[in-house]
């Protein structure tokens with residue numbers, strides 16, 4: 001384990017309720033957390049509240065198992081007028097050897113919205 005772990009937007013411990021019928025974690029559970037991690041990053045970047053407008057192709061490279069800690073790392077890749085695009089990289093810590101394996105990544109675009117759901121500019125720092 002590294003002395004200086006990276007800061008994940010969210011980390012989630014996978015539970016039996018998250019499995020599909022053949023015992024590994026359901027892909028939709030990971031997609032939901034990708035969406036949430038991206039929203040956390042957008043809000044950290046100054047958005048007030050966001051709605052998801054697009055998520056690009058997502059490929060799963062490794063299965064995720066019950067009891068694994070899954071970390072969702074984020075990076076702001078583009079700030080538009082009302083939109084912000086976040087890259088979310090997903091890693092699972094294997095229970096047997098503590099190694100981190102890359103599971104998937106996704107580009108997620110959010111639109112900054114007001115309380116009425118109308119798009120508003122993303123604040124520039």
Ligand SMILES: CC(C)(COP(=O)(O)OP(=O)(O)OC[C@H]1O[C@@H](n2cnc3c(N)ncnc32)[C@H](O)[C@@H]1OP(=O)(O)O)[C@@H](O)C(=O)NCCC(=O)NCCS
Pocket residue numbers: 051052053054079080081082083084109110111113117118119
């Ligand atoms: C998101 C939403 C508010 C956008 O409203 P809109 O009037 O269609 O907005 P626009 O077409 O002007 O696009 C707004 C921004 O999103 C970007 N955008 C729109 N479609 C996009 C797409 N498919 N991929 C990437 N960016 C996209 C635009 O480029 C624009 O960015 P900019 O202002 O930084 O230049 C509206 O489409 C909406 O409410 N969609 C449903 C969102 C939702 O409910 N998500 C959860 C699904 S359960």
